[in-house]
Amino acid sequence: MAQLQDILQWCDQTLLSSEFKDYAPNGLQIEGKADVKKIVCAVTASLDAIDAAIEAQADLLLVHHGYFWKGEPAPITGMRGARIKKLIQHDISLVGYHLPLDAHPSLGNNAAIAELLEFENIQALNPNDRHPIGNIGYLKQAVSAEAFKQQLSDVFNREIIHLPSTTEKIQKIGFCTGAAQDFITQAAEQGCDAYISGEVSERTFYEARELNVHYFACGHHATERYGVQRLAQALSKQFDVETIYYEQDNPI
Structure with missing residues (x-):
């Protein structure tokens, strides 16, 4: 088991996330429980990826494409609202790294x-x-x-x-x-x-x-399948956490 804040600190330092000008926030986007035993990683924080994290009883969903992109409407409604609501209801953190992971x-x-x-x-x-x-x-x-x-x-x-x-x-x-x-x-x-x-x-x-x-x-x-998997594997070695990759094959 690891602490969420320790995982975030390690990722931010390893990926040098503060040195990038990006289109979305890198790091913690939605905060869940403080203790992390299991991480599900996926390319994109889709509803199916969230459901996979819930089914796996994960504490953290690690993605390349998260939320809050530059230029998006601010209200948390509709499709995005449904996604965020599920994460919060199940106390799952959403962590995303975009350009630093490229x-x-x-x-x-x-x-x-x-x-x-x-x-x-x-x-x-x-x-x-x-x-x-x-x-x-x-x-x-x-x-x-x-x-x-x-x-x-x-x-x-x-x-x-x-x-x-x-x-x-x-x-x-x-x-x-x-x-x-x-x-x-x-x-x-x-x-x-x-x-x-x-x-x-x-x-x-x-x-x-x-x-x-x-x-x-x-x-x-x-x-872009590979970065989240490599980061998750590195976290598994660095911390006492289980990691699972969720593949939702997108033809685009």
């Missing part, structure tokens, strides 16, 4: 997919970023776009959207998980052959063609 060099989403895809020589996509949330990696040897698309499909277990360029071989690759499709411009500036993210926009089709960078959309959820 950027962490070993626990983060980008670090995880770099390992899964066996990238080498990892660098910042934007050399001026203190804590880069986008990166560049290199394949051991150059491959065709079709071969790389198949590798991505195998790793992420879904159909990959590929917006092609004229570059025949791919080796230098920019990547950032989630909804970071607009970083394709930075990838082009850094001379990348291809760029990977989770989502894709209508404008990305033209950008890939005109910037001559292969773009691969691998799924927002699919590319």
